[in-house]
Amino acid sequence: MQAELLIHAQWMLPVDPEDRQLTEHAVAIAEGRILAVLPSAEARQSIQAERVVELPGHVLIPGLVNAHTHAAMTLMRGLADDLPLMTWLHDHIWPAEQRWVDPAFVGDGTRLAVLEMLRGGVTCYNDMYFHPDVTAQVTAEAGMRAVIGMIVVDFPTGYADCADAYIAKGLCLHDQYRDHPLIRVAFAPHSPYAVCDAPLQRVRTLADELEVPIHLHLHETHDEIVQSLRDHGERPLSRLDRLGLIGPNLVSIHMTQLEEAEIARLAETGAHVVHCPESNLKLASGFCPVARLLEAGVNVALGTDGAASNNDLNLLGEMRTAALLGKGVAGSASAVPAAAALRMATINGARALGLEDEIGSLEPGKSADLVALDLRDPHTQPLYHPVSQLVYAAGRHQVRQVWIQGRQVLRDGMPTRLDTAEIVATAQVWGERLEIMG
Ligand SMILES: CSC[C@H]1O[C@@H](n2cnc3c(O)ncnc32)[C@H](O)[C@@H]1O
Ligand SMILES: [Zn+2]
Numbered sequence: 001m002q003a004e005l006l007i008h009a010q011w012m013l014p015v016d017p018e019d020r021q022l023t024e025h026a027v028a029i030a031e032g033r034i035l036a037v038l039p040s041a042e043a044r045q046s047i048q049a050e051r052v053v054e055l056p057g058h059v060l061i062p063g064l065v066n067a068h069t070h071a072a073m074t075l076m077r078g079l080a081d082d083l084p085l086m087t088w089l090h091d092h093i094w095p096a097e098q099r100w101v102d103p104a105f106v107g108d109g110t111r112l113a114v115l116e117m118l119r120g121g122v123t124c125y126n127d128m129y130f131h132p133d134v135t136a137q138v139t140a141e142a143g144m145r146a147v148i149g150m151i152v153v154d155f156p157t158g159y160a161d162c163a164d165a166y167i168a169k170g171l172c173l174h175d176q177y178r179d180h181p182l183i184r185v186a187f188a189p190h191s192p193y194a195v196c197d198a199p200l201q202r203v204r205t206l207a208d209e210l211e212v213p214i215h216l217h218l219h220e221t222h223d224e225i226v227q228s229l230r231d232h233g234e235r236p237l238s239r240l241d242r243l244g245l246i247g248p249n250l251v252s253i254h255m256t257q258l259e260e261a262e263i264a265r266l267a268e269t270g271a272h273v274v275h276c277p278e279s280n281l282k283l284a285s286g287f288c289p290v291a292r293l294l295e296a297g298v299n300v301a302l303g304t305d306g307a308a309s310n311n312d313l314n315l316l317g318e319m320r321t322a323a324l325l326g327k328g329v330a331g332s333a334s335a336v337p338a339a340a341a342l343r344m345a346t347i348n349g350a351r352a353l354g355l356e357d358e359i360g361s362l363e364p365g366k367s368a369d370l371v372a373l374d375l376r377d378p379h380t381q382p383l384y385h386p387v388s389q390l391v392y393a394a395g396r397h398q399v400r401q402v403w404i405q406g407r408q409v410l411r412d413g414m415p416t417r418l419d420t421a422e423i424v425a426t427a428q429v430w431g432e433r434l435e436i437m438g
């Protein structure tokens with residue numbers, strides 16, 4: 001068999017249906033796709049490769065999927081800490097966005113986010129932010145994969161002035177990226193409290209027509225439920241159900257407030273949940289019942305949320321937090337085991353975004369989106385189970401090599417297509433501006 005690239009790793013976690021932990025295996029790649037996953041000894045005999053990479057002491061995993069973020073908010077990292085959601089949003093973040101967010105802000109903030117995520121082994125992210133055309137362009141230039149939100153809110157911003165205008169701009173973006181190999185789009189109405197019934201119904205119709213996901217914040221806090229009961233006489237999930245939005249293309253973010261019947265409804269309709277444990281902890285929003293959702297058969301993915309409420313875009317850290325918090329919330333040490341956390345950060349994210357056939361596991365036919373971490377550091381030794389070291393002990397500095405569609409975007413810890421010094425210097429200029437102008 002001929003391959004362009006053959007990667008031998010000491011350990012491999014393919015995130016296949018059996019959750020295998022492989023030793024001394026190789027991945028053969030051609031035209032950006034995985035041709036085969038096989039024992040290294042066999043690969044050395046049967047595969048003629050143009051390039052061979054040896055990774056002793058490394059674990060090879062599928063690229064991580066950050067299933068919910070606001071990439072450009074990296075420029076607001078640390079701007080308003082230690083506040084509850086509504087104070088944080090209304091008194092700090094939304095005023096700062098009205099003042100500062102323009103295409104230049106989004107371009108520079110997204111570049112910083114893409115750099116941070118690639119260095120942390122994230123190869124695909126699901127975004128919701130203003131000027132998504134800029135987010136898409138910066139991401140594609142960096143060779144990264146993303147699902148870009150066609151955002152909708154009822155209020156005017158520098159990006160659009162009413163819900164119909166947001167939708168119109170989103171549809172242009174959809175047309176622009178129709179056949180792009182790395183960029184997909186999804187509808188991203190902010191939340192049930194920021195979008196009224198008519199545009200939500202329009203989003204549902206268009207999402208069905210275009211076969212794209214609907215990505216929105218949902219049941220993030222107890223206050224959101226109280227407000228919906230007051231304004232609509234029903235809980236947000238019930239309102240969305242009545243409007244026809246609950247189904248297999250719904251990607252619901254947060255879900256910290258859930259009753260048993262609601263969990264059953266999510267399972268029955270095939271809706272997805274994205275758990276953002278660190279943002280939920282930092283804003284004291286509540287606890288997503290991850291173990292109960294998984295048990296009920298709901299697909300649960302993982303997201304960081306934006307860097308203004310986390311404050312990093314570290315999906316390795318998010319896996320660890322999800323595994324630890326999942327046990328605490330369920331009152332069971334066997335809830336959300338390491339392998340489940342890894343599934344949430346890979347294949348479950350891919351499934352939520354409609355990319356399950358393309359990414360999320362190391363299986364023949366899928367895109368070669370791969371991450372290698374060096375586990376020879378003292379704090380990941382000795383090694384009994386690679387998945388345990390990966391989820392409970394490894395850090396982002398151990399991410400050494402990253403490929404997306406077989407193209408190397410991180411080599412020996414250094415980005416191949418981004419200028420780190422320039423991106424950091426630009427972020428510092430924005431920091432000074434935001435700090436001085438208030
Ligand atoms: C319409 S662009 C996205 C919008 O969402 C805001 N945002 C960031 N994090 C959260 C969160 O956890 N809950 C609700 N809204 C959030 C962001 O600042 C943008 O305005
Ligand atoms: Zn969010």
